[in-house]
Structure formats: structure tokens, C-alpha cells
Amino acid sequence: MGTALHEVGRLARPQGALGWAPALTVAVFVVPIGAGLAGTIAPAFGYLPAIGGSELTLAPWKALFAYPGFVSSLTLTLFTALLATLASIVIALGSCAFLHGSRLQRRLGALIAPLLAMPHAALAIGFAFVILPSGWIARALTPWLTGWSVPPDVLTVGHPSGLPIVGSLLLKEVPYLILMTLGALNQVPAGMHLRIAQSLGYDCVAAWFKVVLPQVYPQIRLPVYAVLSFSLSVVDVALILGPSNPPTLAVLAVRWFADPDTSRYFQAAAAAVLLLVLVAAAIALWFGMEILLARLGRRWIERGARLSPALPAATIATSVLAALFALAVAAIVGLALWSFAQAWRFPAALPQSLTLGNWERQSTSLLKPALTTLGVGVAATVIALALTLACLEHEAHLSARRSARARGAQVLWLLYLPLLVPQVAFLFGTQVLLVRMGFDATLLAVIWAHLIFVLPYMFLSLADPWRAFDARYARSALALGSPPWRVLLRVKLPILLKPLLIACAVAFAVSVGQYLPTLFAGSGRVATLTTEAVTLSGGADRRVIGTWALLQAVLPWLGYLLAAFVPAVLYSRRRTLTS
Amino acid sequence: MKREQEALPRRETVAAESLQLRQVTIAIAGRALFAPLDITIASGECVTLMGPSGSGKSTLLNFIAGTLDPAFTPSGAVAIGAEPLDGLPPERRRVGILFQDDLLFPHLSVAGNLAFALPAHVRGRARRRWRIESALVEAELPGFAERDPATLSGGQRARVALMRTLLAEPRALLLDEPFNRLDAQLRGDFRAFVIGHARERGLPILLVTHDEADAVAIGGRVIRLG
Numbered sequence: 034m035g036t037a038l039h040e041v042g043r044l045a046r047p048q049g050a051l052g053w054a055p056a057l058t059v060a061v062f063v064v065p066i067g068a069g070l071a072g073t074i075a076p077a078f079g080y081l082p083a084i085g086g087s088e089l090t091l092a093p094w095k096a097l098f099a100y101p102g103f104v105s106s107l108t109l110t111l112f113t114a115l116l117a118t119l120a121s122i123v124i125a126l127g128s129c130a131f132l133h134g135s136r137l138q139r140r141l142g143a144l145i146a147p148l149l150a151m152p153h154a155a156l157a158i159g160f161a162f163v164i165l166p167s168g169w170i171a172r173a174l175t176p177w178l179t180g181w182s183v184p185p186d187v188l189t190v191g192h193p194s195g196l197p198i199v200g201s202l203l204l205k206e207v208p209y210l211i212l213m214t215l216g217a218l219n220q221v222p223a224g225m226h227l228r229i230a231q232s233l234g235y236d237c238v239a240a241w242f243k244v245v246l247p248q249v250y251p252q253i254r255l256p257v258y259a260v261l262s263f264s265l266s267v268v269d270v271a272l273i274l275g276p277s278n279p280p281t282l283a284v285l286a287v288r289w290f291a292d293p294d295t296s297r298y299f300q301a302a303a304a305a306v307l308l309l310v311l312v313a314a315a316i317a318l319w320f321g322m323e324i325l326l327a328r329l330g331r332r333w334i335e336r337g338a339r340l341s342p343a344l345p346a347a348t349i350a351t352s353v354l355a356a357l358f359a360l361a362v363a364a365i366v367g368l369a370l371w372s373f374a375q376a377w378r379f380p381a382a383l384p385q386s387l388t389l390g391n392w393e394r395q396s397t398s399l400l401k402p403a404l405t406t407l408g409v410g411v412a413a414t415v416i417a418l419a420l421t422l423a424c425l426e427h428e429a430h431l432s433a434r435r436s437a438r439a440r441g442a443q444v445l446w447l448l449y450l451p452l453l454v455p456q457v458a459f460l461f462g463t464q465v466l467l468v469r470m471g472f473d474a475t476l477l478a479v480i481w482a483h484l485i486f487v488l489p490y491m492f493l494s495l496a497d498p499w500r501a502f503d504a505r506y507a508r509s510a511l512a513l514g515s516p517p518w519r520v521l522l523r524v525k526l527p528i529l530l531k532p533l534l535i536a537c538a539v540a541f542a543v544s545v546g547q548y549l550p551t552l553f554a555g556s557g558r559v560a561t562l563t564t565e566a567v568t569l570s571g572g573a574d575r576r577v578i579g580t581w582a583l584l585q586a587v588l589p590w591l592g593y594l595l596a597a598f599v600p601a602v603l604y605s606r607r608r609t610l611t612s
Numbered sequence: 613m614k615r616e617q618e619a620l621p622r623r624e625t626v627a628a629e630s631l632q633l634r635q636v637t638i639a640i641a642g643r644a645l646f647a648p649l650d651i652t653i654a655s656g657e658c659v660t661l662m663g664p665s666g667s668g669k670s671t672l673l674n675f676i677a678g679t680l681d682p683a684f685t686p687s688g689a690v691a692i693g694a695e696p697l698d699g700l701p702p703e704r705r706r707v708g709i710l711f712q713d714d715l716l717f718p719h720l721s722v723a724g725n726l727a728f729a730l731p732a733h734v735r736g737r738a739r740r741r742w743r744i745e746s747a748l749v750e751a752e753l754p755g756f757a758e759r760d761p762a763t764l765s766g767g768q769r770a771r772v773a774l775m776r777t778l779l780a781e782p783r784a785l786l787l788d789e790p791f792n793r794l795d796a797q798l799r800g801d802f803r804a805f806v807i808g809h810a811r812e813r814g815l816p817i818l819l820v821t822h823d824e825a826d827a828v829a830i831g832g833r834v835i836r837l838g
Contacts, residue, residue: 225715228679231702232709233729233780240703243728247719334720335727337734339703 051430054423058492061420062451062485065463070309070454072462076302081465084295093299097307100300102279105193109275110282110308113195114264114315117202121260124203124357125210127350130241130343134224142215145208148361150538150589152546154567157201157273158582159364162371162575164189164197167379169367175380184379190274195281197274202267204361206260207354210253216497217252221245239343243334247327254323255445259452261319262312266455269548269563273570282308286457287549291557302461309458316453365586371579391576399562403584406561409476409551410544410588413483414537417491421536424492425499426521448489460553467554474556482554483544491540498532530603531610534596542589562588628655629693631676631784631816636688638671638680645671646837648688653784653816658807660819660827660834667838669820673786676818677709678702692783692816708782708815710790710806714773716761722748722772723757729779747775750809767798774806778813785810787819791826803829 075081079090097103132138148156163169167184175181190197223245230240271281279285282304289301333341371377372391374384392399446453463482467473502525510520526533548563555564562585569578604610631653637644645668653659663669674680676690679702690697697705716725726744734740748756751771761769770790777785787806791799807830810817819826827834 222713222715225711225713226717228677228702229709229711229715230728231679232677232705232707232782233776234703234706234731236701236703244717248717331720331724335724335740336732337727337730337740338732340732 051423051427054427058420058424062488065485066454066459068466069459069463072465073302073305073458076299077306079299093303096300097303106279106282106285109195113198117199117264118261121203121206121210124207124350124353127347128354129214130238131347131351133241148208150542150593151586152563153205154269154563155582155586156204156364157270158570158578159368160201161190161274162367163363169363172380172382191276193276195275198271201270201274202264203357207357213253213256217249221248234339236344238347239341242343255449258316261315262453262455265312266308266457269567272567283457290461305457305461308455312455368579368583371575372583374576391580395580402560402562402565406545409480409483410541412480413487413544414540416484417487417540421491421495448492451485451489456549460549464553474558478554479551479559482550483547487540487543490543491536494536494539498529531600534599538592538596541592545589628814630654632691634689638668638675639685655814655816656811658817658819658830658832663837669837670788673788673820677707678705706783708777709786710777712789712792714769716769722759722761725776726779729776747779751775770802785815785817789821
């Protein structure tokens with residue numbers, strides 16, 4: 034889409050049979066975001082005729098600032114988001130530097146894949162099961178260390194500091210940033226540059242920070258901003274693990290939007306717009322820090338000091354990564370055990386007995402939301418795949434004549450738009466539009482809302498392998514007399530099957546994890562595993578929550594497993610297509 | 613005036629020590645790549661190592677530099693002067709290496725690349741700056757300090773890469789086919805430039821090449837592998 038988007042940008046006439054693809058693809062996610070933002074900003078200034086707001090006023094802002102918990106909510110939001118983002122990037126970069134060139138680095142991608150696939154909500158619920166006063170950590174230390182016979186009356190989940198939110202965000206954001214960094218490392222001659230730096234007297238971690246990171250960072254900048262924006266505006270994790278009074282700003286906005294008293298809608302919109310401003314300000318601040326750090330870093334590099342604190346710092350970061358990994362495994366295993374537990378009284382470290390009873394009792398209520406989750410996920414994935422393939426094929430067609438990829442990078446930010454704009458800031462406005470069109474609470478609306486987030490991931494996963502495809506294969510097939518559609522179906526798609534299936538698995542996982550888009554486009558009436566799991570996490574029996582959250586996590590894993598096994602089986606005797 | 617003399621860079625880095633290989637051989641999957649080697653390269657001497665691809669030339673350089681892939685099993689000993697290198701991490705060996713690609717860091721200016729290599733014991737902004745400027749003069753590139761390496765020609769980049777290696781005050785120089793990328797005219801000039809500067813500093817030089825012309829032009833000992 035990159036190049037082709039550029040064409041649209043310059044109002045050039047689209048060329049070829051697929052000329053419509055880039056414009057349509059961009060419209061699919063830019064139109065709802067743009068319209069949604071307008072539909073949120075207007076009520077933030079009092080304008081929403083449908084519920085009696087007909088003139089511009091600052092009253093919604095006054096109501097927002099007058100809310101008794103406003104300052105705590107704002108502080109909580111900023112503290113959790115900035116700490117989570119800063120810690121994620123330090124841990125991710127430190128681990129990448131420490132593990133560079135090791136055997137573990139080659140397996141790192143496979144190790145973090147299950148975490149990347151797992152929905153935020155499921156992981157947050159599993160994390161809660163670990164850190165609750167009656168959770169696994171307390172059980173492991175009781176009674177031999179603590180002497181407790183009943184769970185202590187302390188607040189862990191819901192602690193006003195918001196630290197549990199930070200912990201849960203780290204479990205997802207660190208793997209995400211590691212994945213992005215590993216991808217970016219493939220684009221630079223990191224190995225040879227490190228060897229040179231080592232021959233000049235630098236240890237490999239210091240060399241990584243001085244020589245590799247400055248080349249890699251520009252490529253992970255947008256993912257870092259996406260993490261920053263997500264941390265500021267996340268709703269499901271903050272609902273599950275955050276304090277309830279006052280909650281984070283995003284949760285506050287959602288709560289007011291859902292209030293039966295429609296006059297709250299205006300201050301909800303103001304809170305959502307404030308979040309948008311916070312995200313923009315945080316990104317601007319981060320960008321300023323980057324420039325400052327780059328300048329200081331250059332001085333550090335040019336001073337020539339061979340001794341540096343980089344190695345011990347990276348060692349600590351890698352230990353934290355290992356601890357996070359252990360926590361994540363505990364969260365997942367804990368979910369699974371609870372879903373099969375018959376009785377699991379405090380302080381037993383393991384269930385007294387296992388049963389299929391929880392699953393049998395939940396099966397009827399699980400079935401419909403599970404099918405909805407599957408159906409919406411598959412539909413969004415298939416549509417995103419079709420649009421992405423059309424864009425990439427159009428681009429391949431164009432770049433046969435022009436060197437196109439450099440210009441594609443200029444519009445990369447457009448793809449990141451859905452990941453940079455906070456969800457709350459445009460979903461509200463989108464919902465108003467959907468209601469007006471009588472289109473809300475339909476499966477189609479939910480699929481479209483998912484598509485906004487599925488499309489960028491699909492495109493970002495598929496673009497690199499697609500662009501790396503050796504066009505001479507296609508040219509040879511054409512020269513052998515195959516029409517273009519046959520070349521695509523019989524040559525290109527089969528060769529690119531593995532990256533294509535992986536992109537589909539990523540897209541499907543993104544869809545399964547969507548909470549807020551499902552809630553808003555579905556007007557709260559389309560139930561998926563995610564929406565139900567988040568609702569249940571408020572107070573249901575842990576054995577019940579366990580079944581919902583585990584099933585929510587299992588669906589994306591099945592997608593990843595399929596993506597790994599289908600090419601392995603189909604091409605078991607074709608080494609170049611499976612490695 | 614005294615300061616100028618004190619800052620004169622090169623004399624203080626003369627190594628005047630030999631590079632010694634004792635019974636060195638490298639095996640992969642139980643198969644030795646070459647018969648055990650015994651070589652002593654004197655200070656300022658250049659030994660040329662020749663052989664077909666796969667004969668283990670570059671692998672031997674990796675072994676000396678300390679960056680051997682763990683798939684290989686080395687045996688034998690390497691030392692510079694009286695100090696054995698075995699077991700030292702690559703960054704502590706002070707063995708300079710030049711590859712076929714110049715590998716200048718694209719995020720740093722020409723001066724930045726050289727400052728990265730210049731040891732921290734050269735203190736003070738002015739003094740470091742002066743060392744870098746004089747290295748650029750030696751490389752016949754005065755006034756190139758603030759240039760982006762990408763704007764330099766192949767020959768200019770190669771000379772900066774050599775200066776970067778020498779500024780780190782190595783005790784030996786390994787050359788992994790560094791002349792291959794250059795065309796015939798530049799090749800001879802750069803070869804003379806590299807060997808000249810390394811000899812001036814008294815470095816033992818081990819050159820890996822598959823071009824007989826290199827060996828003939830340098831005129832030192834030639835060892836054939838495989």
C-alpha cells in the first residue's frame with residue numbers, strides 16, 4: 034500500500050486493474066477514525082443535538098475538571114503509561130543487546146509468540162490470579178514463610194498505585210518491542226558492525242548500544258509510540274487490574290459513556306479528547322527526549338570510553354525479562370488449572386482435584402460467544418487479507434516501473450494511525466454515527482470495527498515478505514505463458530504461503546483480543562469471549578473466569594499453530610519454503 | 613610546542629611485538645581444515661595467506677580475532693609478544709581487522725567513526741580533535757571530518773576504515789581480503805597505503821587473499837592453505 038498510498042496522496046490517477054485497492058483500504062480505517070474523532074470532539078464542546086446539545090460550551094470540560102477524582106485519575110493514567118512504556122523499552126532493548134548473537138536470540142521469536150498472540154484481557158486475568166492476596170505467589174509462600182491461614186486483607190489487584198496495570202502491560206509490550214527490534218535488526222549489518230566494534234575494543238553490549246541501536250531505533254520508533262498511546266488509553270487491562278475509584282482516564286470515559294444519564298456523555302467526550310491530547314503531548318515529549326538522548330549518545334560514542342555500564346544494565350534487563358516470562362507462564366498455567374479445578378482452597382499451591390465439570394457447566398454459555406469471536410475474527414482476517422493483497426500486488430505492478438519502496442516509507446505513519454490514536458477518542462464518535470445509521474449492534478459493524486485494527490497488523494506483517502519476493506519467479510512464469518492471475522495463484526501465493534499464514538494468524542489474534550471496539554460497535558449487545566471475560570473478571574468464581582479467559586487465549590494459539598503446521602506439512606519436502 | 617610533540621600520535625603506538633601461532637589448527641565436525649600451522653610474524657612483517665574458498669583462511673582470522681563461530685573446534689596457541697591471546701574476549705585482544713566491506717558506521721560522521729575508535733585515554737576535546745584531524749591528513753582526506761561516510765568514494769571510505777582501525781592502537785593487523793572491492797588502479801594504491809601505515813607502526817600483518825598479485829606486490833612470505 035505504501036507506494037500506492039503515495040499515489041493517492043498526490044492525486045495521481047491510479048493505474049492498473051487494482052488501482053482502487055489503496056484508496057479503499059485507506060478509507061476502511063481512515064474514514065471511521067476521522068468521522069469518529071469529529072463525533073467525539075463535537076460533544077466534548079457540548080454539541081450533540083440528538084441528546085439536546087445544540088450550542089458550543091465549555092461545560093463538559095468544567096464537569097470533567099470538577100470530578101472529585103480527576104487529578105488522581107490523571108496522575109494514575111500518566112504514571113502507569115509512562116512507567117510501562119519506559120520499562121518496556123529498557124527491558125526489550127537491554128535483552129536484545131545482551132542476547133545478540135546467542136543461541137537464545139534465534140529462539141526468542143518462537144518463545145515470545147504465545148505471549149504476543151494472547152489477548153491482553155486473558156493475560157491480565159491470569160496475572161491477577163498470580164498476584165491476588167489468595168493468588169499463586171501468596172500460596173507458594175504460605176504457610177511456611179507467611180504463617181497465614183487465610184488470605185491477608187491487602188489490596189494487590191486494584192491497588193491505587195496502578196502498578197498491577199504496569200506489570201500486566203509489560204507482559205505484552207516487552208515481547209512486542211522485542212519482536213519489532215528483532216525485525217529491524219535484520220535490516221542492518223548488525224553482526225559485522227559488532228565484530229568491528231569488538232576489534233576496536235568494545236564489549237558486545239556496549240557495542241550494541243553505540244553501533245547497532247542508533248541504526249535500529251528509527252525503525253522501532255512508531256511501534257514505541259504505539260506502545261505509549263496504548264498504555265495511556267488501555268481499557269480492558271485497567272478494568273481488570275486497576276483501581277476502581279478513581280480509575281484511569283480511559284476507564285472513566287467509558288464508564289460515563291455507558292451511564293444511563295445521557296448528560297454524562299458530554300464529560301465522557303471531554304475525557305476522551307483529553308486522552309487524545311495526552312497521547313499527542315506524550316509522543317511529542319518522547320520525540321524531544323529522543324533528540325536529547327541522541328545528542329548525549331553521540332557524545333558518549335565519540336568519547337571512546339571502552340568501559341561502560343551497558344553490560345551490567347543489560348544483564349539486569351535480561352533477568353527482568355526472564356522474570357516476566359516466568360510470570361507469564363504462571364499466569365497462563367494458572368488460568369488453565371483454575372478452569373479444570375474442582376476444589377482449590379487457600380493456601381494449597383495446587384488444586385485438590387481436577388474436573389471437566391467447569392467446562393461442561395460453561396459449555397452452553399461459552400458456545401455462542403466463542404462462535405461469534407471465531408466468525409468475526411475470520412471475517413475480519415479474510416477481508417484484511419484481500420485488501421492487503423490487492424494493495425501489495427498493485428504496488429508490485431507499479432514498482433516494476435519505479436523504485437517505489439523508499440516512498441512507501443513516507444506514508445508508514447498512516448498505517449500506524451489506528452495504533453497511535455487512542456481507541457476511546459474515536460470509537461465513541463463512531464458509535465454515534467452507527468446508531469444514527471441504524472447499523473450499531475450488528476455483526477457487520479463489529480467486523481468493521483475490528484478491521485480498523487486488523488488491517489495495519491496484516492499489512493505490516495505481510496509487506497516485508499511480499500516486497501522481498503524475487504520478481505524473477507513471476508517473470509519466468511509469465512514467460513512460460515501463464516496469465517498474471519495464474520502466476521499469482523500458482524507461483525506467488527504458494528511460495529509466500531508461510532508468511533501469508535503467519536500474517537493471518539497475527540490478524541486473527543488481534544481481532545480476538547479487541548475489547549473496546551467490540552463493546553462500542555456492538556452497543557454492548559454483541560458478546561465475544563473477550564467482552565464476557567472482562568465482565569466476569571469483576572467478581573465471578575475463578576473457575577468460571579478461568580474457562581472464559583483460557584478459551585480466549587486458546588483461539589489465537591490455534592491460529593498460530595495452524596500457520597506453523599500447514600506449510601510444514603504441505604512443504605515437508607521443500608526446504609526453502611519451510612525454513 | 614611541547615604539547616604538539618606530546619600529541620604526535622604515532623610513535624607512542626609502535627607495537628614492536630610479533631604475532632605467533634603455535635600448532636594452530638581448526639576442525640569442524642571432527643575434520644581439520646588445515647595441517648597445524650606454526651607462524652611467527654615479526655613486527656612490521658606482512659605474511660600472505662592464500663588458498664581456495666573453504667580452506668579456512670577467514671576462519672583462521674576469526675580464531676585470532678576471537679570471533680570464531682562455536683561450531684568450530686580450534687587447537688593450538690596464539691600470542692602477541694609474550695602475551696597469550698587464548699581465552700581473551702575479542703575486545704581485549706587489541707587485534708585490528710579490515711574486511712572487504714569498509715563497514716563505516718552509517719549513523720556517525722567520518723570524525724565520529726574515528727572518535728569511536730580513538731581510546732578514551734586520549735583526553736580533552738581539542739586533543740581528540742587534533743588526533744582525528746591528523747589521522748585524516750594521513751589518509752589524504754583533510755577537511756572530511758564532518759562528512760557523511762555515504763558521500764565518500766570507495767577508496768576514501770577504505771582509507772577511513774584503515775585509520776579507524778589504527779586509531780584504536782592495535783598490536784597486530786588482520787586483513788580479510790580488504791582489496792577485493794576496489795578496482796585495479798585503486799587496489800594497488802590502497803594496498804601500498806595499508807601496508808605502509810601498518811609497517812610504520814611496527815604491526816605484524818596477516819593478509820588473507822586469493823589474488824596472487826597481492827602476494828607479489830607485497831613480496832613477503834606466502835603460506836598456502838588447503
